[in-house]
Amino acid sequence: MLETVRNARGEPRTESVALEAAAGRVLAERIAADRDYPALARSVRDGYAVRAVDLPGELEAIGEVRAGESFSGEVGARQAVEIMTGAPVPRGADAVVMIEYVRREGARVTVGESAKAGQFINPRASEARAGETLLEPGKRLDYTDIAMLAAAGKERVRVYATPRVAIIATGDEIVPVSETPRDFQIRNSNVYSLAAQVTRAGGAPEILPVARDEAAHTRELIERGLDADLLLLSGGVSAGKYDIVERVLGDLGAEFYFDRVLIQPGQPLVFGKARGKFFFGLPGNPSSTMVTFEIFGRAALELLGGQEDIALHMPFARLTEDFRHRAGLTRFLPAGLSSDGAAVTPIAWRGSSDVPALTRANAFMVVDADRQDWQAGDWIRVLLK
Ligand code: AMP
Ligand code: MG
Numbered sequence: 272m273l274e275t276v277r278n279a280r281g282e283p284r285t286e287s288v289a290l291e292a293a294a295g296r297v298l299a300e301r302i303a304a305d306r307d308y309p310a311l312a313r314s315v316r317d318g319y320a321v322r323a324v325d326l327p328g329e330l331e332a333i334g335e336v337r338a339g340e341s342f343s344g345e346v347g348a349r350q351a352v353e354i355m356t357g358a359p360v361p362r363g364a365d366a367v368v369m370i371e372y373v374r375r376e377g378a379r380v381t382v383g384e385s386a387k388a389g390q391f392i393n394p395r396a397s398e399a400r401a402g403e404t405l406l407e408p409g410k411r412l413d414y415t416d417i418a419m420l421a422a423a424g425k426e427r428v429r430v431y432a433t434p435r436v437a438i439i440a441t442g443d444e445i446v447p448v449s450e451t452p453r454d455f456q457i458r459n460s461n462v463y464s465l466a467a468q469v470t471r472a473g474g475a476p477e478i479l480p481v482a483r484d485e486a487a488h489t490r491e492l493i494e495r496g497l498d499a500d501l502l503l504l505s506g507g508v509s510a511g512k513y514d515i516v517e518r519v520l521g522d523l524g525a526e527f528y529f530d531r532v533l534i535q536p537g538q539p540l541v542f543g544k545a546r547g548k549f550f551f552g553l554p555g556n557p558s559s560t561m562v563t564f565e566i567f568g569r570a571a572l573e574l575l576g577g578q579e580d581i582a583l584h585m586p587f588a589r590l591t592e593d594f595r596h597r598a599g600l601t602r603f604l605p606a607g608l609s610s611d612g613a614a615v616t617p618i619a620w621r622g623s624s625d626v627p628a629l630t631r632a633n634a635f636m637v638v639d640a641d642r643q644d645w646q647a648g649d650w651i652r653v654l655l656k
């Protein structure tokens with residue numbers, strides 16, 4: 272259902288970027304090995320290239336080979352060539368002995384221990400063979416991928432276009448960050464947390480003005496937002512009298528895939544498509560907005576951005592204290608995960624508006640819907656923040 276963002280001809284939108292600008296982008300081409308890796312058998316240690324059958328024993332040093340050189344001769348019986356890490360292994364040698372295990376006097380090299388054939392040598396093509404796929408399209412490029420692209424001679428690389436994501440807050444109580452709110456008003460934090468999450472998920476956020484809780488104004492902004500590749504709305508999707516977002520979207524001919532999820536925070540989440548664009552109506556309470564985007568919106572955005580692996584990683588940790596909740600909803604609650612990731616502690620929380628508690632957390636504890644009680648020491652899943 273969700274495909275990469277397309278151009279007018281229906282092809283995935285891609286662009287070519289310089290290697291330096293490629294980290295975090297999603298690869299849109301297959302990258303093949305331009306040659307064998309390594310191209311020659313290479314030493315992975317500083318030491319001596321030898322024939323394993325000669326050891327232990329006394330050998331004659333016949334020269335040296337440094338990284339960036341190749342040795343023209345051959346290692347014969349009871350001979351050795353001093354070799355540096357990364358240098359090609361001379362013909363005739365089948366093992367490298369680390370410098371620490373060698374005594375050298377003049378040309379005489381004494382090795383007290385035996386060696387296994389192949390030790391400390393990466394044979395030609397042992398890492399990758401010429402033509403073999405190194406990177407598949409759909410991969411979000413991390414720093415190891417950047418190293419691979421550089422090694423494979425890719426000065427420029429084809430990536431998927433960054434999806435444009437329109438963000439609209441709704442609500443008559445919402446005022447700009449620059450204003451001092453009256454007691455009954457709230458600063459517009461959701462569009463900024465969403466913009467940060469969108470950027471992190473590989474999208475380009477575009478913050479639109481706040482929609483008043485009034486149909487014509489909300490419709491005008493939604494129509495603008497539907498110019499983007501994905502539209503995120505915050506607020507106005509609960510059951511209140513002025514929660515009009517769903518109605519306005521319906522009037523625009525929207526198709527709704529769901530309008531409720533069994534999680535907390537975030538129950539009244541809306542997902543659908545209007546005028547060919549996907550939208551999310553995210554509940555307005557700040558933690559509901561953040562959690563529903565992280566669980567649902569992020570995955571949709573990553574798919575639009577061409578990413579293949581959109582898995583949410585939720586490893587287990589052990590609770591440091593007893594815990595109970597009312598079964599029925601899967602809860603995502605602020606928690607502190609220990610530095611080794613092994614232990615998790617719930618953080619006191621006043622509910623969906625409690626942003627201060629969220630800032631003290633480094634993770635969410637994922638509390639199963641169908642279980643009520645946990646004891647200290649029980650396993651529970653966590654989602655890193
Ligand atoms: P709603 O989902 O529209 O009923 O909003 C629920 C609550 O979330 C509101 O009462 C506000 O306290 C809060 N809220 C809604 N929109 C925002 C926003 N843009 N920034 C911060 N808080 C918001
Ligand atoms: Mg509202």
